[in-house]
Amino acid sequence: SGLQEQAGTLIMSIFKSHIAQIxxxxxxxxxxxxxxxxxxxxxxxxxxVCPSVKQALIDFIQDDRLQCYPSYGNIASKIARYCNVDAAQVMITNGSDQGIDLIIRSACSEGEEAIIPGPSFAMYQQVAKVENLKIIEPSYSVDQGFPKQAVLDAISDKTRLIVMANPNNPTGTGVAREDILEIAAAAPKAAILVDECYFEYTQETVADIVEQYPNLLITRTFSKTWGLPSVRLGYVISNSGNIRALLNVRGPYDVNQLAVVAIDAALSNPxxxxxxxxxxxxxxxxxxxxxxxxxxxxxxxxxxxxxxxxxxxxxxxxxxxxxxxxxxxxxxxxxxxxxxxxxxxxxxxxxxxxxxxxxxx
Ligand SMILES: Cc1ncc(COP(=O)(O)O)c(C=O)c1O
The missing domain is CATH 3.90.1150.10 (Aspartate Aminotransferase, domain 1)
Incomplete structure:
Protein backbone atom coordinates (compact mmCIF):
# COMPACT_ATOMS: atom_id res chain seq x y z
CA SER A 1 0.00 0.00 0.00
CA GLY A 2 3.02 2.22 0.55
CA LEU A 3 3.86 1.70 -3.08
CA GLN A 4 0.30 2.44 -4.12
CA GLU A 5 0.38 5.65 -2.09
CA GLN A 6 3.65 6.61 -3.73
CA ALA A 7 2.18 5.84 -7.14
CA GLY A 8 -0.91 7.90 -6.25
CA THR A 9 1.24 10.90 -5.34
CA LEU A 10 3.20 10.44 -8.51
CA ILE A 11 0.04 10.39 -10.65
CA MET A 12 -1.33 13.53 -9.00
CA SER A 13 1.91 15.35 -9.60
CA ILE A 14 1.75 14.74 -13.34
CA PHE A 15 -1.22 17.10 -13.68
CA LYS A 16 -1.45 20.85 -13.10
CA SER A 17 -1.97 21.29 -9.37
CA HIS A 18 -5.39 22.97 -9.62
CA ILE A 19 -6.90 20.05 -11.59
CA ALA A 20 -7.11 17.94 -8.43
CA GLN A 21 -9.31 20.61 -6.81
CA ILE A 22 -11.98 20.50 -9.53
CA VAL A 49 -36.81 10.78 -33.29
CA CYS A 50 -38.22 10.83 -36.79
CA PRO A 51 -38.35 7.33 -38.40
CA SER A 52 -36.25 8.58 -41.32
CA VAL A 53 -33.43 9.42 -38.88
CA LYS A 54 -33.46 5.88 -37.51
CA GLN A 55 -33.54 4.46 -41.02
CA ALA A 56 -30.58 6.60 -42.10
CA LEU A 57 -28.52 5.21 -39.21
CA ILE A 58 -29.53 1.63 -39.99
CA ASP A 59 -28.72 2.11 -43.67
CA PHE A 60 -25.33 3.58 -42.84
CA ILE A 61 -24.43 0.60 -40.67
CA GLN A 62 -25.78 -1.93 -43.18
CA ASP A 63 -23.74 -0.28 -45.92
CA ASP A 64 -20.53 -1.37 -44.14
CA ARG A 65 -19.00 2.03 -43.56
CA LEU A 66 -18.13 1.80 -39.89
CA GLN A 67 -14.50 0.96 -40.62
CA CYS A 68 -13.88 4.35 -42.29
CA TYR A 69 -12.88 7.58 -40.59
CA PRO A 70 -15.60 10.23 -40.59
CA SER A 71 -15.92 12.65 -43.49
CA TYR A 72 -18.28 15.53 -43.09
CA GLY A 73 -19.23 16.45 -46.65
CA ASN A 74 -21.55 19.42 -46.82
CA ILE A 75 -23.15 19.06 -43.37
CA ALA A 76 -21.84 22.47 -42.24
CA SER A 77 -23.52 24.04 -45.31
CA LYS A 78 -26.80 22.30 -44.52
CA ILE A 79 -26.69 23.50 -40.93
CA ALA A 80 -25.77 27.00 -42.13
CA ARG A 81 -28.78 27.01 -44.44
CA TYR A 82 -31.00 25.99 -41.53
CA CYS A 83 -29.52 28.89 -39.50
CA ASN A 84 -29.60 31.47 -42.32
CA VAL A 85 -25.86 32.06 -42.11
CA ASP A 86 -22.88 31.33 -44.40
CA ALA A 87 -21.26 27.89 -44.33
CA ALA A 88 -17.99 29.64 -43.40
CA GLN A 89 -19.68 30.87 -40.21
CA VAL A 90 -20.40 27.34 -38.92
CA MET A 91 -18.24 24.67 -37.30
CA ILE A 92 -19.65 21.32 -36.18
CA THR A 93 -18.64 20.06 -32.74
CA ASN A 94 -19.04 17.00 -30.55
CA GLY A 95 -22.12 18.34 -28.79
CA SER A 96 -22.30 21.97 -27.78
CA ASP A 97 -20.18 20.95 -24.80
CA GLN A 98 -17.22 20.71 -27.16
CA GLY A 99 -18.03 24.12 -28.62
CA ILE A 100 -18.01 25.58 -25.11
CA ASP A 101 -14.71 23.84 -24.37
CA LEU A 102 -13.02 24.96 -27.61
CA ILE A 103 -14.14 28.57 -27.25
CA ILE A 104 -12.99 28.90 -23.65
CA ARG A 105 -9.70 27.08 -24.22
CA SER A 106 -8.92 29.13 -27.32
CA ALA A 107 -9.86 32.52 -25.85
CA CYS A 108 -8.62 32.43 -22.25
CA SER A 109 -5.33 31.99 -20.42
CA GLU A 110 -4.67 31.08 -16.82
CA GLY A 111 -5.47 33.86 -14.36
CA GLU A 112 -7.71 35.80 -16.75
CA GLU A 113 -11.31 36.56 -15.84
CA ALA A 114 -14.54 34.85 -16.87
CA ILE A 115 -17.96 36.33 -16.10
CA ILE A 116 -20.42 33.45 -15.81
CA PRO A 117 -23.81 34.49 -14.41
CA GLY A 118 -25.27 31.80 -12.19
CA PRO A 119 -26.85 29.53 -11.41
CA SER A 120 -26.23 28.09 -14.84
CA PHE A 121 -25.22 25.08 -16.86
CA ALA A 122 -22.22 23.37 -15.22
CA MET A 123 -19.93 23.06 -18.25
CA TYR A 124 -18.95 26.74 -18.37
CA GLN A 125 -17.49 26.68 -14.89
CA GLN A 126 -16.04 23.23 -15.44
CA VAL A 127 -13.98 24.37 -18.42
CA ALA A 128 -13.14 27.74 -16.83
CA LYS A 129 -11.78 25.90 -13.81
CA VAL A 130 -9.69 23.57 -15.95
CA GLU A 131 -8.16 26.67 -17.57
CA ASN A 132 -7.64 28.12 -14.06
CA LEU A 133 -9.58 31.29 -14.81
CA LYS A 134 -10.85 33.68 -12.18
CA ILE A 135 -14.61 33.19 -12.23
CA ILE A 136 -17.01 36.04 -11.44
CA GLU A 137 -20.60 34.86 -10.99
CA PRO A 138 -23.28 37.59 -10.99
CA SER A 139 -26.65 36.16 -9.89
CA TYR A 140 -29.82 35.68 -11.87
CA SER A 141 -32.91 36.59 -9.86
CA VAL A 142 -36.56 35.57 -10.08
CA ASP A 143 -37.64 39.22 -10.36
CA GLN A 144 -34.87 40.83 -12.41
CA GLY A 145 -33.88 37.85 -14.57
CA PHE A 146 -30.51 38.23 -16.28
CA PRO A 147 -28.11 40.39 -14.19
CA LYS A 148 -27.10 42.78 -16.98
CA GLN A 149 -25.81 45.59 -14.81
CA ALA A 150 -23.77 43.27 -12.60
CA VAL A 151 -22.19 41.75 -15.71
CA LEU A 152 -21.35 45.21 -17.11
CA ASP A 153 -19.92 46.25 -13.72
CA ALA A 154 -17.75 43.13 -13.57
CA ILE A 155 -16.01 43.78 -16.90
CA SER A 156 -12.32 44.60 -16.45
CA ASP A 157 -9.13 44.64 -18.51
CA LYS A 158 -8.70 40.97 -17.69
CA THR A 159 -12.15 39.84 -18.83
CA ARG A 160 -11.67 37.27 -21.58
CA LEU A 161 -14.99 35.44 -21.43
CA ILE A 162 -18.62 36.38 -20.77
CA VAL A 163 -21.24 33.64 -20.92
CA MET A 164 -24.87 34.31 -21.72
CA ALA A 165 -27.07 31.25 -21.93
CA ASN A 166 -30.15 32.27 -23.87
CA PRO A 167 -32.27 30.82 -22.36
CA ASN A 168 -30.42 29.94 -19.20
CA ASN A 169 -30.53 26.51 -17.58
CA PRO A 170 -31.93 25.81 -14.94
CA THR A 171 -33.74 29.15 -14.59
CA GLY A 172 -35.28 29.30 -18.08
CA THR A 173 -34.45 33.03 -18.21
CA GLY A 174 -34.08 34.72 -21.59
CA VAL A 175 -31.51 37.43 -22.33
CA ALA A 176 -32.67 40.40 -24.39
CA ARG A 177 -30.86 40.91 -27.69
CA GLU A 178 -30.05 44.54 -26.75
CA ASP A 179 -28.43 43.32 -23.52
CA ILE A 180 -26.23 40.84 -25.39
CA LEU A 181 -25.15 43.54 -27.83
CA GLU A 182 -24.51 46.12 -25.11
CA ILE A 183 -22.31 43.63 -23.25
CA ALA A 184 -20.51 42.52 -26.44
CA ALA A 185 -19.71 46.16 -27.21
CA ALA A 186 -18.58 46.86 -23.64
CA ALA A 187 -16.09 43.97 -23.62
CA PRO A 188 -14.50 43.90 -27.10
CA LYS A 189 -11.50 41.87 -25.87
CA ALA A 190 -13.70 39.12 -24.39
CA ALA A 191 -15.24 36.11 -26.09
CA ILE A 192 -19.00 36.56 -25.76
CA LEU A 193 -20.33 33.02 -25.58
CA VAL A 194 -24.05 32.99 -26.31
CA ASP A 195 -25.35 29.49 -25.64
CA GLU A 196 -28.45 28.95 -27.79
CA CYS A 197 -28.86 25.31 -26.83
CA TYR A 198 -32.66 25.73 -26.63
CA PHE A 199 -32.94 28.03 -29.66
CA GLU A 200 -35.75 26.05 -31.32
CA TYR A 201 -38.02 26.71 -28.34
CA THR A 202 -37.45 30.47 -28.29
CA GLN A 203 -36.48 31.39 -31.87
CA GLU A 204 -34.33 34.13 -30.29
CA THR A 205 -30.87 34.38 -31.80
CA VAL A 206 -27.97 36.71 -32.50
CA ALA A 207 -26.74 34.53 -35.39
CA ASP A 208 -27.65 37.27 -37.88
CA ILE A 209 -25.09 39.73 -36.51
CA VAL A 210 -21.92 37.68 -35.97
CA GLU A 211 -20.07 39.64 -38.67
CA GLN A 212 -20.82 43.00 -37.02
CA TYR A 213 -19.81 41.74 -33.56
CA PRO A 214 -16.49 39.91 -34.02
CA ASN A 215 -16.40 38.71 -30.41
CA LEU A 216 -19.78 36.91 -30.60
CA LEU A 217 -19.64 33.10 -30.53
CA ILE A 218 -22.86 31.11 -30.50
CA THR A 219 -23.14 27.47 -29.49
CA ARG A 220 -26.09 25.31 -30.51
CA THR A 221 -26.98 21.65 -30.53
CA PHE A 222 -29.04 18.79 -31.96
CA SER A 223 -29.29 17.31 -28.45
CA LYS A 224 -32.49 18.92 -27.30
CA THR A 225 -35.39 19.62 -29.65
CA TRP A 226 -34.00 17.34 -32.34
CA GLY A 227 -33.77 14.47 -29.88
CA LEU A 228 -30.23 13.33 -30.65
CA PRO A 229 -28.08 13.86 -27.53
CA SER A 230 -26.84 10.26 -27.82
CA VAL A 231 -24.94 10.87 -31.06
CA ARG A 232 -23.45 14.24 -29.96
CA LEU A 233 -23.68 16.97 -32.55
CA GLY A 234 -23.43 20.62 -31.77
CA TYR A 235 -22.17 23.61 -33.73
CA VAL A 236 -20.61 27.01 -33.30
CA ILE A 237 -21.77 30.05 -35.27
CA SER A 238 -19.37 32.98 -35.42
CA ASN A 239 -17.67 35.19 -37.96
CA SER A 240 -15.65 33.24 -40.51
CA GLY A 241 -12.29 34.32 -39.04
CA ASN A 242 -13.23 32.93 -35.63
CA ILE A 243 -14.48 29.70 -37.20
CA ARG A 244 -11.19 29.26 -39.08
CA ALA A 245 -9.29 29.74 -35.81
CA LEU A 246 -11.46 27.27 -33.90
CA LEU A 247 -11.03 24.71 -36.67
CA ASN A 248 -7.30 24.85 -35.89
CA VAL A 249 -8.13 23.56 -32.41
CA ARG A 250 -10.86 20.99 -33.12
CA GLY A 251 -9.63 17.55 -34.14
CA PRO A 252 -10.43 16.29 -37.64
CA TYR A 253 -12.60 13.39 -36.38
CA ASP A 254 -14.06 14.82 -33.17
CA VAL A 255 -17.58 14.54 -34.54
CA ASN A 256 -18.53 10.94 -35.25
CA GLN A 257 -19.99 9.85 -38.56
CA LEU A 258 -23.24 8.51 -37.08
CA ALA A 259 -23.97 11.98 -35.75
CA VAL A 260 -23.56 13.48 -39.20
CA VAL A 261 -25.74 10.78 -40.80
CA ALA A 262 -28.49 11.30 -38.21
CA ILE A 263 -28.48 15.08 -38.38
CA ASP A 264 -28.38 15.09 -42.17
CA ALA A 265 -31.59 13.02 -42.13
CA ALA A 266 -33.15 15.14 -39.36
CA LEU A 267 -32.52 18.37 -41.28
CA SER A 268 -34.38 16.94 -44.28
CA ASN A 269 -37.53 16.90 -42.18
CA PRO A 270 -37.52 19.95 -39.87
C1 LIG B 1 -27.56 25.51 -21.54
C2 LIG B 1 -26.98 24.23 -22.07
N1 LIG B 1 -25.95 24.28 -22.91
C3 LIG B 1 -25.39 23.17 -23.41
C4 LIG B 1 -25.87 21.92 -23.05
C5 LIG B 1 -25.16 20.71 -23.59
O1 LIG B 1 -25.67 20.23 -24.74
P1 LIG B 1 -24.91 19.21 -25.68
O2 LIG B 1 -25.61 17.91 -25.54
O3 LIG B 1 -25.04 19.79 -27.04
O4 LIG B 1 -23.48 19.13 -25.26
C6 LIG B 1 -26.94 21.81 -22.18
C7 LIG B 1 -27.44 20.49 -21.79
O5 LIG B 1 -28.14 20.31 -20.83
C8 LIG B 1 -27.51 23.01 -21.67
O6 LIG B 1 -28.55 22.98 -20.83
Whole structure:
Protein backbone atom coordinates (compact mmCIF):
# COMPACT_ATOMS: atom_id res chain seq x y z
CA SER A 1 0.00 0.00 0.00
CA GLY A 2 3.02 2.22 0.55
CA LEU A 3 3.86 1.70 -3.08
CA GLN A 4 0.30 2.44 -4.12
CA GLU A 5 0.38 5.65 -2.09
CA GLN A 6 3.65 6.61 -3.73
CA ALA A 7 2.18 5.84 -7.14
CA GLY A 8 -0.91 7.90 -6.25
CA THR A 9 1.24 10.90 -5.34
CA LEU A 10 3.20 10.44 -8.51
CA ILE A 11 0.04 10.39 -10.65
CA MET A 12 -1.33 13.53 -9.00
CA SER A 13 1.91 15.35 -9.60
CA ILE A 14 1.75 14.74 -13.34
CA PHE A 15 -1.22 17.10 -13.68
CA LYS A 16 -1.45 20.85 -13.10
CA SER A 17 -1.97 21.29 -9.37
CA HIS A 18 -5.39 22.97 -9.62
CA ILE A 19 -6.90 20.05 -11.59
CA ALA A 20 -7.11 17.94 -8.43
CA GLN A 21 -9.31 20.61 -6.81
CA ILE A 22 -11.98 20.50 -9.53
CA UNK A 23 -14.93 18.19 -8.94
CA UNK A 24 -15.97 16.00 -11.88
CA UNK A 25 -19.15 16.98 -13.70
CA UNK A 26 -21.28 13.92 -13.02
CA UNK A 27 -24.95 14.41 -13.88
CA UNK A 28 -27.25 11.67 -12.47
CA UNK A 29 -27.59 9.62 -15.65
CA UNK A 30 -27.80 6.08 -14.35
CA UNK A 31 -31.01 4.07 -14.38
CA UNK A 32 -32.83 6.32 -16.83
CA UNK A 33 -34.88 4.11 -19.12
CA UNK A 34 -37.19 5.79 -21.63
CA UNK A 35 -39.22 2.57 -21.91
CA UNK A 36 -39.89 2.54 -18.20
CA UNK A 37 -39.92 6.25 -17.32
CA UNK A 38 -41.26 9.56 -18.47
CA UNK A 39 -37.95 11.44 -18.54
CA UNK A 40 -38.48 15.08 -17.55
CA UNK A 41 -35.11 15.49 -15.86
CA UNK A 42 -32.64 16.35 -18.65
CA UNK A 43 -34.56 18.81 -20.84
CA UNK A 44 -34.59 16.18 -23.56
CA UNK A 45 -37.11 15.61 -26.28
CA UNK A 46 -39.59 13.17 -24.70
CA UNK A 47 -40.56 11.37 -27.93
CA UNK A 48 -38.45 9.21 -30.25
CA VAL A 49 -36.81 10.78 -33.29
CA CYS A 50 -38.22 10.83 -36.79
CA PRO A 51 -38.35 7.33 -38.40
CA SER A 52 -36.25 8.58 -41.32
CA VAL A 53 -33.43 9.42 -38.88
CA LYS A 54 -33.46 5.88 -37.51
CA GLN A 55 -33.54 4.46 -41.02
CA ALA A 56 -30.58 6.60 -42.10
CA LEU A 57 -28.52 5.21 -39.21
CA ILE A 58 -29.53 1.63 -39.99
CA ASP A 59 -28.72 2.11 -43.67
CA PHE A 60 -25.33 3.58 -42.84
CA ILE A 61 -24.43 0.60 -40.67
CA GLN A 62 -25.78 -1.93 -43.18
CA ASP A 63 -23.74 -0.28 -45.92
CA ASP A 64 -20.53 -1.37 -44.14
CA ARG A 65 -19.00 2.03 -43.56
CA LEU A 66 -18.13 1.80 -39.89
CA GLN A 67 -14.50 0.96 -40.62
CA CYS A 68 -13.88 4.35 -42.29
CA TYR A 69 -12.88 7.58 -40.59
CA PRO A 70 -15.60 10.23 -40.59
CA SER A 71 -15.92 12.65 -43.49
CA TYR A 72 -18.28 15.53 -43.09
CA GLY A 73 -19.23 16.45 -46.65
CA ASN A 74 -21.55 19.42 -46.82
CA ILE A 75 -23.15 19.06 -43.37
CA ALA A 76 -21.84 22.47 -42.24
CA SER A 77 -23.52 24.04 -45.31
CA LYS A 78 -26.80 22.30 -44.52
CA ILE A 79 -26.69 23.50 -40.93
CA ALA A 80 -25.77 27.00 -42.13
CA ARG A 81 -28.78 27.01 -44.44
CA TYR A 82 -31.00 25.99 -41.53
CA CYS A 83 -29.52 28.89 -39.50
CA ASN A 84 -29.60 31.47 -42.32
CA VAL A 85 -25.86 32.06 -42.11
CA ASP A 86 -22.88 31.33 -44.40
CA ALA A 87 -21.26 27.89 -44.33
CA ALA A 88 -17.99 29.64 -43.40
CA GLN A 89 -19.68 30.87 -40.21
CA VAL A 90 -20.40 27.34 -38.92
CA MET A 91 -18.24 24.67 -37.30
CA ILE A 92 -19.65 21.32 -36.18
CA THR A 93 -18.64 20.06 -32.74
CA ASN A 94 -19.04 17.00 -30.55
CA GLY A 95 -22.12 18.34 -28.79
CA SER A 96 -22.30 21.97 -27.78
CA ASP A 97 -20.18 20.95 -24.80
CA GLN A 98 -17.22 20.71 -27.16
CA GLY A 99 -18.03 24.12 -28.62
CA ILE A 100 -18.01 25.58 -25.11
CA ASP A 101 -14.71 23.84 -24.37
CA LEU A 102 -13.02 24.96 -27.61
CA ILE A 103 -14.14 28.57 -27.25
CA ILE A 104 -12.99 28.90 -23.65
CA ARG A 105 -9.70 27.08 -24.22
CA SER A 106 -8.92 29.13 -27.32
CA ALA A 107 -9.86 32.52 -25.85
CA CYS A 108 -8.62 32.43 -22.25
CA SER A 109 -5.33 31.99 -20.42
CA GLU A 110 -4.67 31.08 -16.82
CA GLY A 111 -5.47 33.86 -14.36
CA GLU A 112 -7.71 35.80 -16.75
CA GLU A 113 -11.31 36.56 -15.84
CA ALA A 114 -14.54 34.85 -16.87
CA ILE A 115 -17.96 36.33 -16.10
CA ILE A 116 -20.42 33.45 -15.81
CA PRO A 117 -23.81 34.49 -14.41
CA GLY A 118 -25.27 31.80 -12.19
CA PRO A 119 -26.85 29.53 -11.41
CA SER A 120 -26.23 28.09 -14.84
CA PHE A 121 -25.22 25.08 -16.86
CA ALA A 122 -22.22 23.37 -15.22
CA MET A 123 -19.93 23.06 -18.25
CA TYR A 124 -18.95 26.74 -18.37
CA GLN A 125 -17.49 26.68 -14.89
CA GLN A 126 -16.04 23.23 -15.44
CA VAL A 127 -13.98 24.37 -18.42
CA ALA A 128 -13.14 27.74 -16.83
CA LYS A 129 -11.78 25.90 -13.81
CA VAL A 130 -9.69 23.57 -15.95
CA GLU A 131 -8.16 26.67 -17.57
CA ASN A 132 -7.64 28.12 -14.06
CA LEU A 133 -9.58 31.29 -14.81
CA LYS A 134 -10.85 33.68 -12.18
CA ILE A 135 -14.61 33.19 -12.23
CA ILE A 136 -17.01 36.04 -11.44
CA GLU A 137 -20.60 34.86 -10.99
CA PRO A 138 -23.28 37.59 -10.99
CA SER A 139 -26.65 36.16 -9.89
CA TYR A 140 -29.82 35.68 -11.87
CA SER A 141 -32.91 36.59 -9.86
CA VAL A 142 -36.56 35.57 -10.08
CA ASP A 143 -37.64 39.22 -10.36
CA GLN A 144 -34.87 40.83 -12.41
CA GLY A 145 -33.88 37.85 -14.57
CA PHE A 146 -30.51 38.23 -16.28
CA PRO A 147 -28.11 40.39 -14.19
CA LYS A 148 -27.10 42.78 -16.98
CA GLN A 149 -25.81 45.59 -14.81
CA ALA A 150 -23.77 43.27 -12.60
CA VAL A 151 -22.19 41.75 -15.71
CA LEU A 152 -21.35 45.21 -17.11
CA ASP A 153 -19.92 46.25 -13.72
CA ALA A 154 -17.75 43.13 -13.57
CA ILE A 155 -16.01 43.78 -16.90
CA SER A 156 -12.32 44.60 -16.45
CA ASP A 157 -9.13 44.64 -18.51
CA LYS A 158 -8.70 40.97 -17.69
CA THR A 159 -12.15 39.84 -18.83
CA ARG A 160 -11.67 37.27 -21.58
CA LEU A 161 -14.99 35.44 -21.43
CA ILE A 162 -18.62 36.38 -20.77
CA VAL A 163 -21.24 33.64 -20.92
CA MET A 164 -24.87 34.31 -21.72
CA ALA A 165 -27.07 31.25 -21.93
CA ASN A 166 -30.15 32.27 -23.87
CA PRO A 167 -32.27 30.82 -22.36
CA ASN A 168 -30.42 29.94 -19.20
CA ASN A 169 -30.53 26.51 -17.58
CA PRO A 170 -31.93 25.81 -14.94
CA THR A 171 -33.74 29.15 -14.59
CA GLY A 172 -35.28 29.30 -18.08
CA THR A 173 -34.45 33.03 -18.21
CA GLY A 174 -34.08 34.72 -21.59
CA VAL A 175 -31.51 37.43 -22.33
CA ALA A 176 -32.67 40.40 -24.39
CA ARG A 177 -30.86 40.91 -27.69
CA GLU A 178 -30.05 44.54 -26.75
CA ASP A 179 -28.43 43.32 -23.52
CA ILE A 180 -26.23 40.84 -25.39
CA LEU A 181 -25.15 43.54 -27.83
CA GLU A 182 -24.51 46.12 -25.11
CA ILE A 183 -22.31 43.63 -23.25
CA ALA A 184 -20.51 42.52 -26.44
CA ALA A 185 -19.71 46.16 -27.21
CA ALA A 186 -18.58 46.86 -23.64
CA ALA A 187 -16.09 43.97 -23.62
CA PRO A 188 -14.50 43.90 -27.10
CA LYS A 189 -11.50 41.87 -25.87
CA ALA A 190 -13.70 39.12 -24.39
CA ALA A 191 -15.24 36.11 -26.09
CA ILE A 192 -19.00 36.56 -25.76
CA LEU A 193 -20.33 33.02 -25.58
CA VAL A 194 -24.05 32.99 -26.31
CA ASP A 195 -25.35 29.49 -25.64
CA GLU A 196 -28.45 28.95 -27.79
CA CYS A 197 -28.86 25.31 -26.83
CA TYR A 198 -32.66 25.73 -26.63
CA PHE A 199 -32.94 28.03 -29.66
CA GLU A 200 -35.75 26.05 -31.32
CA TYR A 201 -38.02 26.71 -28.34
CA THR A 202 -37.45 30.47 -28.29
CA GLN A 203 -36.48 31.39 -31.87
CA GLU A 204 -34.33 34.13 -30.29
CA THR A 205 -30.87 34.38 -31.80
CA VAL A 206 -27.97 36.71 -32.50
CA ALA A 207 -26.74 34.53 -35.39
CA ASP A 208 -27.65 37.27 -37.88
CA ILE A 209 -25.09 39.73 -36.51
CA VAL A 210 -21.92 37.68 -35.97
CA GLU A 211 -20.07 39.64 -38.67
CA GLN A 212 -20.82 43.00 -37.02
CA TYR A 213 -19.81 41.74 -33.56
CA PRO A 214 -16.49 39.91 -34.02
CA ASN A 215 -16.40 38.71 -30.41
CA LEU A 216 -19.78 36.91 -30.60
CA LEU A 217 -19.64 33.10 -30.53
CA ILE A 218 -22.86 31.11 -30.50
CA THR A 219 -23.14 27.47 -29.49
CA ARG A 220 -26.09 25.31 -30.51
CA THR A 221 -26.98 21.65 -30.53
CA PHE A 222 -29.04 18.79 -31.96
CA SER A 223 -29.29 17.31 -28.45
CA LYS A 224 -32.49 18.92 -27.30
CA THR A 225 -35.39 19.62 -29.65
CA TRP A 226 -34.00 17.34 -32.34
CA GLY A 227 -33.77 14.47 -29.88
CA LEU A 228 -30.23 13.33 -30.65
CA PRO A 229 -28.08 13.86 -27.53
CA SER A 230 -26.84 10.26 -27.82
CA VAL A 231 -24.94 10.87 -31.06
CA ARG A 232 -23.45 14.24 -29.96
CA LEU A 233 -23.68 16.97 -32.55
CA GLY A 234 -23.43 20.62 -31.77
CA TYR A 235 -22.17 23.61 -33.73
CA VAL A 236 -20.61 27.01 -33.30
CA ILE A 237 -21.77 30.05 -35.27
CA SER A 238 -19.37 32.98 -35.42
CA ASN A 239 -17.67 35.19 -37.96
CA SER A 240 -15.65 33.24 -40.51
CA GLY A 241 -12.29 34.32 -39.04
CA ASN A 242 -13.23 32.93 -35.63
CA ILE A 243 -14.48 29.70 -37.20
CA ARG A 244 -11.19 29.26 -39.08
CA ALA A 245 -9.29 29.74 -35.81
CA LEU A 246 -11.46 27.27 -33.90
CA LEU A 247 -11.03 24.71 -36.67
CA ASN A 248 -7.30 24.85 -35.89
CA VAL A 249 -8.13 23.56 -32.41
CA ARG A 250 -10.86 20.99 -33.12
CA GLY A 251 -9.63 17.55 -34.14
CA PRO A 252 -10.43 16.29 -37.64
CA TYR A 253 -12.60 13.39 -36.38
CA ASP A 254 -14.06 14.82 -33.17
CA VAL A 255 -17.58 14.54 -34.54
CA ASN A 256 -18.53 10.94 -35.25
CA GLN A 257 -19.99 9.85 -38.56
CA LEU A 258 -23.24 8.51 -37.08
CA ALA A 259 -23.97 11.98 -35.75
CA VAL A 260 -23.56 13.48 -39.20
CA VAL A 261 -25.74 10.78 -40.80
CA ALA A 262 -28.49 11.30 -38.21
CA ILE A 263 -28.48 15.08 -38.38
CA ASP A 264 -28.38 15.09 -42.17
CA ALA A 265 -31.59 13.02 -42.13
CA ALA A 266 -33.15 15.14 -39.36
CA LEU A 267 -32.52 18.37 -41.28
CA SER A 268 -34.38 16.94 -44.28
CA ASN A 269 -37.53 16.90 -42.18
CA PRO A 270 -37.52 19.95 -39.87
CA UNK A 271 -41.33 19.82 -39.68
CA UNK A 272 -41.09 16.79 -37.41
CA UNK A 273 -39.20 18.86 -34.85
CA UNK A 274 -41.32 21.97 -35.35
CA UNK A 275 -44.55 20.10 -34.53
CA UNK A 276 -43.08 18.83 -31.27
CA UNK A 277 -41.85 22.31 -30.30
CA UNK A 278 -45.26 23.77 -31.04
CA UNK A 279 -47.04 21.24 -28.83
CA UNK A 280 -44.56 21.67 -25.96
CA UNK A 281 -44.61 25.47 -26.03
CA UNK A 282 -48.22 26.19 -27.00
CA UNK A 283 -50.05 23.37 -25.22
CA UNK A 284 -47.99 21.63 -22.53
CA UNK A 285 -46.20 24.61 -21.05
CA UNK A 286 -49.24 26.88 -20.56
CA UNK A 287 -51.12 23.87 -19.15
CA UNK A 288 -48.37 23.22 -16.61
CA UNK A 289 -47.98 26.91 -15.71
CA UNK A 290 -51.70 27.08 -15.12
CA UNK A 291 -51.43 24.07 -12.79
CA UNK A 292 -48.54 25.69 -10.86
CA UNK A 293 -50.49 28.95 -10.56
CA UNK A 294 -53.64 27.19 -9.32
CA UNK A 295 -51.65 25.25 -6.72
CA UNK A 296 -49.68 28.32 -5.66
CA UNK A 297 -46.32 26.67 -6.43
CA UNK A 298 -43.47 29.16 -6.94
CA UNK A 299 -41.46 28.93 -10.15
CA UNK A 300 -39.00 30.91 -12.22
CA UNK A 301 -40.58 32.55 -15.28
CA UNK A 302 -39.21 30.54 -18.21
CA UNK A 303 -38.94 31.11 -21.94
CA UNK A 304 -37.69 27.54 -22.42
CA UNK A 305 -39.21 24.05 -22.48
CA UNK A 306 -38.45 23.53 -18.78
CA UNK A 307 -39.51 25.20 -15.55
CA UNK A 308 -37.63 25.44 -12.23
CA UNK A 309 -40.39 24.89 -9.66
CA UNK A 310 -40.23 25.38 -5.90
CA UNK A 311 -42.92 23.32 -4.15
CA UNK A 312 -42.86 23.18 -0.32
CA UNK A 313 -41.98 19.48 -0.22
CA UNK A 314 -39.65 18.88 -3.18
CA UNK A 315 -38.06 15.67 -1.85
CA UNK A 316 -41.41 14.06 -1.22
CA UNK A 317 -42.69 15.12 -4.63
CA UNK A 318 -39.60 13.90 -6.42
CA UNK A 319 -39.94 10.48 -4.72
CA UNK A 320 -43.67 10.31 -5.49
CA UNK A 321 -43.06 11.10 -9.15
CA UNK A 322 -40.22 8.59 -9.29
CA UNK A 323 -42.48 5.92 -7.78
CA UNK A 324 -44.86 6.67 -10.64
CA UNK A 325 -42.03 6.42 -13.19
CA UNK A 326 -41.65 10.15 -13.81
CA UNK A 327 -38.15 11.59 -13.37
CA UNK A 328 -37.51 15.29 -12.64
CA UNK A 329 -34.29 17.04 -11.60
CA UNK A 330 -33.74 18.43 -8.10
CA UNK A 331 -31.60 21.59 -8.23
CA UNK A 332 -30.88 23.82 -5.25
CA UNK A 333 -30.83 27.60 -5.61
CA UNK A 334 -28.23 29.92 -4.09
CA UNK A 335 -29.96 29.86 -0.71
CA UNK A 336 -29.91 26.04 -0.81
CA UNK A 337 -33.64 25.84 -1.33
CA UNK A 338 -34.26 22.73 -3.41
CA UNK A 339 -36.32 23.19 -6.53
CA UNK A 340 -37.40 20.67 -9.15
CA UNK A 341 -36.49 21.45 -12.72
CA UNK A 342 -39.13 19.83 -14.88
CA UNK A 343 -39.11 19.75 -18.67
CA UNK A 344 -42.31 19.51 -20.61
CA UNK A 345 -43.22 16.79 -23.07
CA UNK A 346 -46.27 16.47 -25.28
CA UNK A 347 -49.85 17.06 -24.15
CA UNK A 348 -50.55 13.50 -22.97
CA UNK A 349 -47.29 13.38 -21.02
CA UNK A 350 -48.03 16.72 -19.38
CA UNK A 351 -51.51 15.57 -18.41
CA UNK A 352 -49.97 12.50 -16.82
CA UNK A 353 -47.44 14.69 -14.97
CA UNK A 354 -50.19 16.97 -13.67
CA UNK A 355 -52.39 14.06 -12.65
CA UNK A 356 -49.55 12.41 -10.73
CA UNK A 357 -48.57 15.70 -9.09
CA UNK A 358 -52.18 16.37 -8.10
CA UNK A 359 -52.12 13.24 -5.93
CA UNK A 360 -49.53 14.82 -3.66
CA UNK A 361 -49.69 18.61 -4.02
C1 LIG B 1 -27.56 25.51 -21.54
C2 LIG B 1 -26.98 24.23 -22.07
N1 LIG B 1 -25.95 24.28 -22.91
C3 LIG B 1 -25.39 23.17 -23.41
C4 LIG B 1 -25.87 21.92 -23.05
C5 LIG B 1 -25.16 20.71 -23.59
O1 LIG B 1 -25.67 20.23 -24.74
P1 LIG B 1 -24.91 19.21 -25.68
O2 LIG B 1 -25.61 17.91 -25.54
O3 LIG B 1 -25.04 19.79 -27.04
O4 LIG B 1 -23.48 19.13 -25.26
C6 LIG B 1 -26.94 21.81 -22.18
C7 LIG B 1 -27.44 20.49 -21.79
O5 LIG B 1 -28.14 20.31 -20.83
C8 LIG B 1 -27.51 23.01 -21.67
O6 LIG B 1 -28.55 22.98 -20.83
Missing amino acids: GAYTPPLEGRDPHDHLLLDFNERTLP GYTELYVKEVMEVSKPMFEDFLNRKGIDYWPSVANFIWTFPNNPDEIEKHLRAHHILVRPKADESDRVGLRINLGNKAQTESLIQTLSQIV
